Amino acid sequence: MQYETVIGLEVHVQLHTRSKMFCGCPADYQAAEPNTRTCPVCLGLPGALPVINRRAVEYTVLTGLALNCRIPEFTKFDRKNYPYPDLMKGYQISQYDLPLALDGFLEIDGDTQLGLGRRRIGVERVHLEEDVAKLQHFPGEGYSLVDVNRSGVPLMEVVSKPDMRSAEEARQYLTLLHSIVQYLGVSTGNMQDGNFRCDANVSIRPVGSQILGTRTEVKNMNSFRAVYQALEYEVVRQREVIEDGGAVVQETRGWIEEREVTVSQRSKEYAHDYRYFPEPDLPPLRIGPERVAELAAELPEFAPQRSARFQADLALSGYDADLLAGSRSMANYFETTLTLAATAKEVANWMLGDLARLLNQDHREIDASPVTPQRLADLLALVADGTLSTSLAKTVLEEMYATGGEPADIVREQGLGQISDTGAIEAAVAEAIAANPKAVADYISGKDTAARFLMGQVMRLTKGQAQPELALRLVQEGLELQKTRGSLEP
Amino acid sequence: MAPGAWTVTGIRAAVAGGDLSAREVCAHYLDRIAATDGRLHAFTTVLREAALARADEVDARPLLGVPIAVKDVICTRGVPTTAGSRILAGYRPPYDATVVSRLLDAGAVIVGKTNCDEFAMGSSTEHSAYGPTRNPWALDRIPGGSSGGAAAAVAAGQAPASIGTDTGGSIRQPAALCGVVGLKPTYGRVSRYGLLAFASSLDQIGPLTWTVADAAAVLQVLAGPDPRDATASTEPPPDLSRLFPGNVRGTRIGVPRVALADGVDPEVLDAFGAALAMLSDRGAEVCDVDLPHMQYAVPVYYLVAPAEASSNLARYDGVRYGHRAKLDGAAAGVSEMYARTRSEGFGAEVKRRIMLGTYALSAGYYDAYYVHAQRVRSLIRNDFDRAFAAVDAVAMPTTPTPAFRIGERIDDPLAMYLGDVFTVSANLTGLPAISLPAGLTQARLPIGFQLVGRPFDEATLLRIGDALERDAPWSDERPPAFA
Numbered sequence: 001m002q003y004e005t006v007i008g009l010e011v012h013v014q015l016h017t018r019s020k021m022f023c024g025c026p027a028d029y030q031a032a033e034p035n036t037r038t039c040p041v042c043l044g045l046p047g048a049l050p051v052i053n054r055r056a057v058e059y060t061v062l063t064g065l066a067l068n069c070r071i072p073e074f075t076k077f078d079r080k081n082y083p084y085p086d087l088m089k090g091y092q093i094s095q096y097d098l099p100l101a102l103d104g105f106l107e108i109d110g111d112t113q114l115g116l117g118r119r120r121i122g123v124e125r126v127h128l129e130e131d132v133a134k135l136q137h138f139p140g141e142g143y144s145l146v147d148v149n150r151s152g153v154p155l156m157e158v159v160s161k162p163d164m165r166s167a168e169e170a171r172q173y174l175t176l177l178h179s180i181v182q183y184l185g186v187s188t189g190n191m192q193d194g195n196f197r198c199d200a201n202v203s204i205r206p207v208g209s210q211i212l213g214t215r216t217e218v219k220n221m222n223s224f225r226a227v228y229q230a231l232e233y234e235v236v237r238q239r240e241v242i243e244d245g246g247a248v249v250q251e252t253r254g255w256i257e258e259r260e261v262t263v264s265q266r267s268k269e270y271a272h273d274y275r276y277f278p279e280p281d282l283p284p285l286r287i288g289p290e291r292v293a294e295l296a297a298e299l300p301e302f303a304p305q306r307s308a309r310f311q312a313d314l315a316l317s318g319y320d321a322d323l324l325a326g327s328r329s330m331a332n333y334f335e336t337t338l339t340l341a342a343t344a345k346e347v348a349n350w351m352l353g354d355l356a357r358l359l360n361q362d363h364r365e366i367d368a369s370p371v372t373p374q375r376l377a378d379l380l381a382l383v384a385d386g387t388l389s390t391s392l393a394k395t396v397l398e399e400m401y402a403t404g405g406e407p408a409d410i411v412r413e414q415g416l417g418q419i420s421d422t423g424a425i426e427a428a429v430a431e432a433i434a435a436n437p438k439a440v441a442d443y444i445s446g447k448d449t450a451a452r453f454l455m456g457q458v459m460r461l462t463k464g465q466a467q468p469e470l471a472l473r474l475v476q477e478g479l480e481l482q483k484t485r486g487s488l489e490p
Numbered sequence: 491m492a493p494g495a496w497t498v499t500g501i502r503a504a505v506a507g508g509d510l511s512a513r514e515v516c517a518h519y520l521d522r523i524a525a526t527d528g529r530l531h532a533f534t535t536v537l538r539e540a541a542l543a544r545a546d547e548v549d550a551r552p553l554l555g556v557p558i559a560v561k562d563v564i565c566t567r568g569v570p571t572t573a574g575s576r577i578l579a580g581y582r583p584p585y586d587a588t589v590v591s592r593l594l595d596a597g598a599v600i601v602g603k604t605n606c607d608e609f610a611m612g613s614s615t616e617h618s619a620y621g622p623t624r625n626p627w628a629l630d631r632i633p634g635g636s637s638g639g640a641a642a643a644v645a646a647g648q649a650p651a652s653i654g655t656d657t658g659g660s661i662r663q664p665a666a667l668c669g670v671v672g673l674k675p676t677y678g679r680v681s682r683y684g685l686l687a688f689a690s691s692l693d694q695i696g697p698l699t700w701t702v703a704d705a706a707a708v709l710q711v712l713a714g715p716d717p718r719d720a721t722a723s724t725e726p727p728p729d730l731s732r733l734f735p736g737n738v739r740g741t742r743i744g745v746p747r748v749a750l751a752d753g754v755d756p757e758v759l760d761a762f763g764a765a766l767a768m769l770s771d772r773g774a775e776v777c778d779v780d781l782p783h784m785q786y787a788v789p790v791y792y793l794v795a796p797a798e799a800s801s802n803l804a805r806y807d808g809v810r811y812g813h814r815a816k817l818d819g820a821a822a823g824v825s826e827m828y829a830r831t832r833s834e835g836f837g838a839e840v841k842r843r844i845m846l847g848t849y850a851l852s853a854g855y856y857d858a859y860y861v862h863a864q865r866v867r868s869l870i871r872n873d874f875d876r877a878f879a880a881v882d883a884v885a886m887p888t889t890p891t892p893a894f895r896i897g898e899r900i901d902d903p904l905a906m907y908l909g910d911v912f913t914v915s916a917n918l919t920g921l922p923a924i925s926l927p928a929g930l931t932q933a934r935l936p937i938g939f940q941l942v943g944r945p946f947d948e949a950t951l952l953r954i955g956d957a958l959e960r961d962a963p964w965s966d967e968r969p970p971a972f973a
Contacts, residue, residue: 040583040584040585043810044805044810045583045584045585045810045811046565046571046573046578046581046583046686046687046805046806046811047564047565047583047587047683047684047685047686047687048683048684049682049683049718049719049720049721050720051717051718051719051720052720079801081800081801081804081851083804083807083828084824085807085809085824088805088810089804089805090801090803090804090805090807091801091804146809146810273852273853275801275848275851275852275853275856276856277797277798277801277851277856277860280689280690280691280721280798281687281690281720281721282720282721283720283721
């Protein structure tokens with residue numbers, strides 16, 4: 001029996017706003033001491049009232065537009081009621097039946113191993129809600145701690161349709177969604193930090209069946225790799241259950257990273273009745289077509305389009321183009337450098353090579369690079385006009401990175417300009433020839449490679465500053481002269 | 491007092507006595523500094539603008555020195571705010587409600603927190619966990635509720651004004667039963683930030699006072715936009731000081747006769763008729779209006795209010811503040827803590843309403859109860875909007891009966907609820923409403939006369955109220971035991 005996998009993903013994206021969703025507390029809680037980003041509103045104190053964060057609404061609409069969604073004119077918030085110590089008010093302000101965005105899609109390449117090509121994965125909805133507090137448990141100690149800093153941080157939920165057919169397709173969808181929210185700047189999208197969380201709904205059914213099988217919800221996947229592995233595992237697990245004659249139980253299962261298995265967490269049979277009703281403390285919102293058009297105009301060109309343009313217009317390889325277009329700041333840096341008169345291939349090589357290496361060592365993002373696009377362009381100009389050899393330029397780049405200095409200044413201060421004065425090099429050539437009679441003899445007896453050796457010596461003698469091509473030519477001329485002289489010897 | 495002879499004590503007396511404004515004093519000294527410091531150089535910085543602004547602030551304190559009592563469902567920083575409940579025994583909020591800040595900025599003096607039905611749920615103040623309040627006109631009777639303490643305090647001369655809250659009649663009904671003025675503003679006129687929520691779409695804060703002019707003065711301070719309350723109107727309130735003396739010549743008053751047909755005490759009906767006659771004598775035009783859906787107001791209210799309350803009271807769980815049940819043994823978990831805390835902390839009426847509300851919102855019943863009630867609510871509002879095409883205010887008695895005895899209806903919640911028949915419509919529709927003293931029964935118990943107005947038109951209600959109050963034979967009546 002052949003089975004088809006059906007996967008839907010629910011992704012919670014923490015929005016990168018300055019303040020929380022319903023109060024003025026700073027939203028940057030990650031590094032703060034526990035319970036220092038609180039106020040009566042996010043603490044759920046008696047008498048407190050929520051007020052809507054406009055920017056969070058705009059970020060959600062932008063994301064909806066980027067996902068090709070419809071933005072309804074009328075939207076509202078609702079209360080989702082359930083008791084838990086991490087939920088300050090005993091209800092979460094979320095959106096139920098009139099979310100900010102509906103009926104969108106993302107295009108993925110598809111799982112070619114299954115014979116599936118490029119197609120659309122439906123996005124059911126995008127809505128806005130508030131995050132809950134963080135609990136810390138101490139098994140056996142008899143208490144738990146509550147850190148309210150995260151309570152009220154804006155959370156955007158993207159719910160896909162169950163259109164994915166394998167873990168690979170889920171990975172593609174997730175990667176693309178991640179790229180989009182980063183590109184928009186609405187979230188830093190860091191799974192490890194908890195601002196990009198993924199839950200999956202997984203079921204299987206006989207190929208050709210139109211009826212959905214019983215699904216399980218898989219949670220606690222903290223990296224893209226974990227999502228992939230967990231989904232692969234769960235599909236196999238469900239198939240084995242069925243082939244053993246059993247039935248898949250509708251439940252929530254947690255991914256256990258260390259054991260690489262999913263484990264049942266609680267039965268979903270008694271689904272909690274959240275008693276949703278419209279939030280009476282917040283007026284409904286009207287987002288008119290004019291405002292939607294204004295926001296749509298703010299949408300940037302996303303990674304896939306930008307990469308395609310780099311390949312088409314700038315003749316970059318697919319690999320390089322994808323890397324450069326991978327983040328909005330990388331792509332912007334790249335394009336800025338190009339406007340300062342440099343060639344695409346050159347810039348790509350330097351950015352993806354030496355500059356990337358330096359940034360990675362420091363775990364720095366390109367926005368924080370001491371080597372600005374202007375300085376990189378200047379450096380490349382010095383290579384192009386012959387002032388610096390490529391290898392010397394690498395040294396200068398390191399210095400630029402370390403000090404934030406201008407390439408021209410560094411070259412001047414360290415006397416690194418390539419020597420292209422023939423006379424200066426000839427002296428070194430003469431010295432090299434005089435000091436290496438064996439190499440000279442090798443050359444005369446036919447070993448052309450000896451010339452390269454002597455060129456290396458010349459480079460050493462000139463502290464690497466001799467223009468390499470010129471040095472080689474002069475070495476060859478000098479050796480030819482030796483040859484002639486030698487043949488003239490009696 | 492000649493400027494050259496001004497002393498600290500002299501200035502203090504002159505400003506307090508109203509002979510001089512703080513601005514005048516300030517301006518005088520600033521001018522003197524300007525004229526003399528060129529020669530002296532005694533100042534390194536002169537705060538001309540800031541000083542004048544501060545002087546203006548001092549002058550603009552319309553409630554300077556006025557003591558005000560505050561219902562115990564409104565947050566007062568550092569001062570116990572119990573909502574009349576054991577679940578918040580000793581709870582001291584870390585912040586002031588917006589209305590409290592405004593009162594303090596206006597120079598008022600908060601003299602205390604007043605008793606109320608637990609979480610404002612009730613019409614008699616018998617549901618307070620701290621014992622009932624008594625009616626100053628007859629100590630064996632209820633003062634009304636839920637703002638019973640606030641009404642009794644003003645009636646007995648314990649404070650010239652108090653602020654209460656009104657979700658289904660809780661300012662107006664106790665005002666009527668205690669013979670004082672009680673005003674529920676339009677929903678959104680006064681900020682709810684810092685009000686312990688009962689029903690979010692119905693709650694409003696308002697004044698209880700002896701006179702209509704006093705109610706206007708206090709409302710003026712309470713009202714206005716608040717960025718912390720998304721349901722508060724962003725329009726600034728009108729100037730309410732120029733309404734008096736109230737003139738009702740040509741003012742049209744509508745009466746929903748059908749609604750008055752059943753269940754109203756004959757003495758209440760008589761007082762109601764007498765008040766209308768007085769207004770008519772002063773030039774008002776009285777006519778009938780039809781409010782066909784008002785008969786559904788009480789059932790609609792008792793679905794919508796408990797539903798919202800069941801959600802608003804979910805936060806009282808013993809985790810962060812208030813009462814937390816003591817658990818025996820390590821086996822007890824969070825669920826048991828929640829159940830015990832709330833069982834111990836909440837009284838019977840609150841539990842009743844939480845259960846009613848949870849039921850009305852639950853899966854399978856939500857559409858039939860909550861949604862349906864909200865739809866009928868719109869119909870009730872439509873009735874009033876239509877009526878206001880023909881009249882400027884709708885008049886009704888505030889309550890069907892005068893104050894009943896303490897304990898008389900405590901075992902019959904439904905009988906208690908039905909007493910709200912004339913007040914809940916104003917909350918469901920968001921319209922402003924005022925209860926005015928309209929005389930006493932034979933047994934010397936107060937009766938209230940109620941007016942409901944157009945949205946944000948408190949001014950018309952105050953104007954009519956002032957006209958009724960002037961020369962009314964009962965306006966000087968006071969509770970005999972507390973005169």
